Amino acid sequence: MNQIIASETSTALSADSALVREYLDRVVRPAALDEAAQKTYKTNIKQLMQQKNARLVAHYYTDSVLQDLAEESGGFVGDSLEMARFGRDCDAETLIVAGVKFMGESAKILSPEKTVLMPTLEATCSLDIACPVDKFSAFCDQHPDRTVVVYANTSAAVKARADWVVTSSIALDVVEYLMEQGKKVLWAPDKHLGSYIQQATGADMLLWDAACIVHEEFKARGLADMRRLYPNAAILAHPESPSAVREIADVVGSTTQIINAAKQSTKLEIIVATDRGIFHKLQQVAPEKTFIIAPTAGVDATCRSCAQCPWMGMNSLESLYSSLQETTNEIHVEPALAAQAMIPLQRMLDFAANNQLKVRGKA
Ligand code: SF4
Numbered sequence: 001m002n003q004i005i006a007s008e009t010s011t012a013l014s015a016d017s018a019l020v021r022e023y024l025d026r027v028v029r030p031a032a033l034d035e036a037a038q039k040t041y042k043t044n045i046k047q048l049m050q051q052k053n054a055r056l057v058a059h060y061y062t063d064s065v066l067q068d069l070a071e072e073s074g075g076f077v078g079d080s081l082e083m084a085r086f087g088r089d090c091d092a093e094t095l096i097v098a099g100v101k102f103m104g105e106s107a108k109i110l111s112p113e114k115t116v117l118m119p120t121l122e123a124t125c126s127l128d129i130a131c132p133v134d135k136f137s138a139f140c141d142q143h144p145d146r147t148v149v150v151y152a153n154t155s156a157a158v159k160a161r162a163d164w165v166v167t168s169s170i171a172l173d174v175v176e177y178l179m180e181q182g183k184k185v186l187w188a189p190d191k192h193l194g195s196y197i198q199q200a201t202g203a204d205m206l207l208w209d210a211a212c213i214v215h216e217e218f219k220a221r222g223l224a225d226m227r228r229l230y231p232n233a234a235i236l237a238h239p240e241s242p243s244a245v246r247e248i249a250d251v252v253g254s255t256t257q258i259i260n261a262a263k264q265s266t267k268l269e270i271i272v273a274t275d276r277g278i279f280h281k282l283q284q285v286a287p288e289k290t291f292i293i294a295p296t297a298g299v300d301a302t303c304r305s306c307a308q309c310p311w312m313g314m315n316s317l318e319s320l321y322s323s324l325q326e327t328t329n330e331i332h333v334e335p336a337l338a339a340q341a342m343i344p345l346q347r348m349l350d351f352a353a354n355n356q357l358k359v360r361g362k363a
Helices: 007-025 035-051 064-072 080-089 101-110 133-142 156-160 171-180 191-201 220-229 243-248 255-264 276-285 317-326 335-354
Strands: 002-005 054-059 076-078 094-098 115-117 147-151 164-166 185-188 204-207 234-237 269-273 290-293
Touching: 035 054, 035 064, 035 317, 054 064, 054 080, 064 076, 064 276, 064 317, 076 080, 080 094, 080 101, 080 335, 094 101, 094 317, 101 115, 101 156, 101 335, 133 156, 133 185, 147 171, 156 335, 164 171, 164 335, 171 185, 171 191, 171 335, 185 191, 191 204, 191 243, 220 243, 220 269, 234 243, 234 255, 255 269, 255 276, 269 276, 276 290
Parallel strands: 002 204, 054 076, 054 094, 094 115, 147 164, 147 185, 185 204, 234 269, 269 290
Antiparallel strands: none
């Protein structure tokens, strides 16, 4: 068993933290629309989608109005693995992906014949930013004895350098499988998810040092206080959360696994440590339950997300409409790169198709 945080990259990573901050400074939150304007946009978007044979694929962390629109119009709401599968399997000519850029890239890699649009190309992810391909590739070259496993929250170029791509819903099972094959793993980019997998499996893993700015804000001390306040509540946490938070949780799982756990839980109060966008789906699947956001660093000035991904929040009805109407914000992935990235992505999809995925937790 061997868990190492990649110290080789520490200088680069402090520069990358500054880069993440730079991207955050550029985030522009869309203005709120009144109900009448929302209705008009939704009607117009639905018409355009019919004309263009387009389908909307939205992530659980996007605004509830986009999630509803996706479902009402024959599109899809899900985690990144499910989004990729839906995009590949549906018969639309155009996919409009409401999420962050790596999700649009994954859709394009899996469906090269489709036009893939996004409401904004500015929506990125701190994990993607903090794992630039040149530094990552050099790091892989230093460790040729390790199987390279990267999280889906990476650029197409980083995926192309990997042996496996995984999402949080499948990461544990893939690493367990690799461990059974006697493989040592080089993991990137999320150090918290990496340490969670390492602890759960005992695999020999070398970890890249990056984090999700949303999940990193969840605080264990505040969560323990909240548990005292709600002694009968279940606590569900995403594995991108820090280990001290995960240790308090009753269930640790991906967004889909959190939704399933909330549905199945016998508890009526549920504390959730992941992006608050998921509350829309949680309330739909378990309307009789009360969902409470886990505490973040938001009580002081250090909170960069307050349980809400700033980049997911950049997707709006207005930007979706103009992207669809003008066919702008199209995702292009260079074909040779896409073909290379497709190999580890396809490996994941084949693995998922052949395996019963599990939810890990104490309850
Ligand atoms: S919630 Fe975190 S992991 Fe997801 S897109 Fe935002 S920054 Fe990236």
